[in-house]
Amino acid sequence: MTVHSIDPRTGATVSAAEPTPADEVGRITAAAAAAAPELDRRGRDFRARLLRAIAARLEERRAAIVALGQRETGLPEARFNGELTRTAYQAEFFASVIEDGGYLEATIDHAADTPMGPGPDLRRMLVPLGPVAVFGASNFPLAFSVPGGDTVSALAAGNPVVVKAHDSHVGLSQLAYEAIVQACGDVDAPEGTIGIVFGTEAGAALVADPHVKAVGFTGSLHGGRALLDIINARPEPIPFYGELASVNPLIVSEAAASERPEAIASGLVTSITGSGGQLCTKPGIVLVPKGTGGDKLLGAAAALVAESAAQPLLNARIAESYQAITASYTAAPGVRELAVGTAAPESGSFGSPRLLEVDAADFTPAVAEECFGPSAIAVRYGDAAELRSALAVLPASLAATLHTAEDDPEMDALVALVAPLAGRLVFDQFPTGVLVSWAQHHGGPWPSTNTLHTSVGATAIRRFLRPMTWQNAPESVLPAELRDDAAVPQRVDGRLRP
């Protein structure tokens, strides 16, 4: 069945793609497998050039990407320009990560006597896994899709990539794929370095394919579970790196609510409504103290939400799901609607921003379910015990945010409560906006991810590498980075040298 990408603002078809037949998926993964040893052999400098060429070829297409992307997703121009900048920067960042070489974890133990007798020469580093399947995300049609973080970190590590294009933006996927193909040509990369498939069945075939050695996925818990079932049925299990569901609690302390209610309200509403609330780090649950400070904060937030326009959502399915989940929230016992944005147009797939409120005593897992779209629920707590019981209802998240005051008496208790619930702790800022950098971590305990890994930042590369140790190897067979005095960080006989 032909895949159609629809303009959510109008319902008009923008682009279409034929689903990739199973035998074609097999040919694409076989080409990727054939390319794998050569992509490894070409070395880090070659792959850094490939990544920089990808950044340049994306930049070259900026106007076309931004124009088509707005139509396929309904996301605004500024967001698309920003996402393209981020995506190109990300490719360049991984070029610098592989040039640095620390990611290889090169480690040398020279032969020496040990308490167990003579020890051999041992040299360890990380090597590529082989072809990686990458699933494009609906909400980041560049940064987490065809040319996104999974793709460039897998390529950086030395692995060919086959992307499953997201149905919502097949035109943009094709455009970004062509940019990568052209970049591969620029540096004469091996045939099979990049591939693309379309359609749900092709995606399932990719995950089951014996040539595929790892999967990167950003999407729903439901979609992730379905792919995990395919992996669990493979004769050879492979790593599945899923970024799944996340409610990203934001906790406002009593002192912070008294000190700066309007400032927090303003930042919060921006964070909830940006990109139509369709960000994996949107703060969907906001814990606000009962009393004057909290009332002021939510009053200011409600006023801002009420003025907010209905926004196009990424596709009809997401818009329907947004309606259904917000309706189930408002139907739940004790939930009050504080504000709704302007009404959605009759046609197209839109969502109106919503701010809801519930007392901690009425806060249940049903209300703590992730809602993809421009909504948030404020949970009002009267004391530390109510805050603790509300936090106990929450599933773990990618990010948790604390707004506190200086010398806040609640600080230490809040950090201890919240740290087990998230992969990133944000203080007095907002969780949306995940910088690509060395120290970034975009992952967290189940159900936010199913692994201990990150999909943003330098260490995302490690997902696509495996350790290998050479014992008593002649220098001629060692990778360059494992020779004595190679120009990469090494730990030698237990001592780290940069």
Added chain:
Amino acid sequence: MTVHSIDPRTGATVSAAEPTPADEVGRITAAAAAAAPELDRRGRDFRARLLRAIAARLEERRAAIVALGQRETGLPEARFNGELTRTAYQAEFFASVIEDGGYLEATIDHAADTPMGPGPDLRRMLVPLGPVAVFGASNFPLAFSVPGGDTVSALAAGNPVVVKAHDSHVGLSQLAYEAIVQACGDVDAPEGTIGIVFGTEAGAALVADPHVKAVGFTGSLHGGRALLDIINARPEPIPFYGELASVNPLIVSEAAASERPEAIASGLVTSITGSGGQLCTKPGIVLVPKGTGGDKLLGAAAALVAESAAQPLLNARIAESYQAITASYTAAPGVRELAVGTAAPESGSFGSPRLLEVDAADFTPAVAEECFGPSAIAVRYGDAAELRSALAVLPASLAATLHTAEDDPEMDALVALVAPLAGRLVFDQFPTGVLVSWAQHHGGPWPSTNTLHTSVGATAIRRFLRPMTWQNAPESVLPAELRDDAAVPQRVDGRLRP
């Protein structure tokens, strides 16, 4: 049903333990969960002292451990003394790993302008996961059991541990557990830091227990699969680090077979028969060239095997399985028996060393199945194509070994063929004997392990840690290791400083 550990040499019961009831398992894991935050808070120096106390308390019991261990396992005294030395050294090694602090991967990106606008202060490091379940192995009753690598790396990381004692050595497990309990007392560790359970059902309950956050397992593919099924049925999946099946191919080049057939034969037979062949790195498949050199090598090896005594195997189940698998080998088309060691005694659980031979053309997956015990199959290859086709039959392994000559013309081709098949490449030595060190890797592609991790060496600690990033955090809430100029290796603004 009471668990009995039997002397395989006599069939007599040596020790017994009552299976741990399910509610008791729950109490033990709850105590572990309660201990977790405190064990983290105590810091690295405290945990280094705990590990050194464990080493000392094990040493103190050396005579009792060696005496009881020989009876429960049939392994010789020298092996037990060596294993105790290794196990104590391993605890001390992890003490030095955590004192070094590089394992935390502390990374700081100071707030700075970026191409995407102002970037926040981001600080990342690894934090403990929570209670870890460790499954003792039959074949390393110390080094991979109660006081073994999984336990001390999990404790080093800051996690409480609950061990499932292996049925084959419950007395030794109890003895080692008491040593750890005493060590915990020496440093006043929190209640619940270490726990132990007995019996298959208690092991299954442990893996299903919601307090348990990761599992370390060394054992059979079958046993690992059963535990993985339990994990896949958990509401919250957790990491399962299984070290499973491994045939560890050893490849002798044409030149090496001509140059030093007797030396290779001698090392090989030692490696096959040591510890009754019950080592996860035993070279079970040996690829030997056809022709004079290979004939000489196998002639010498057969003579040594024929002189080798039948050995007690760890338990009756392993002895039965050894008989069954070697019988299925010899029944397979084209398999020839080159030598059998002395006959097993009438009573007890013994296995006679065996050396088999098959032509590459007759080498099938059935003959490539792992055999736990003192046997090996020589696969004879006539040329590079036959070698390649034999290697294509092999599952991946923990280790692969190459014996080559100086300036061996086959070297590069062999390395390229064999590297994808193993986690450790050994040159001109033997794969048994896995040194505990910084550069060690004891893991490999499926089915040798189900993950990208190691169960031996410094990086084994990473299995029990998760990344966490602090964004814009006040210094007072940061872990000591993430403050500016902390005395651990840090990557600061992209630059590594030891």
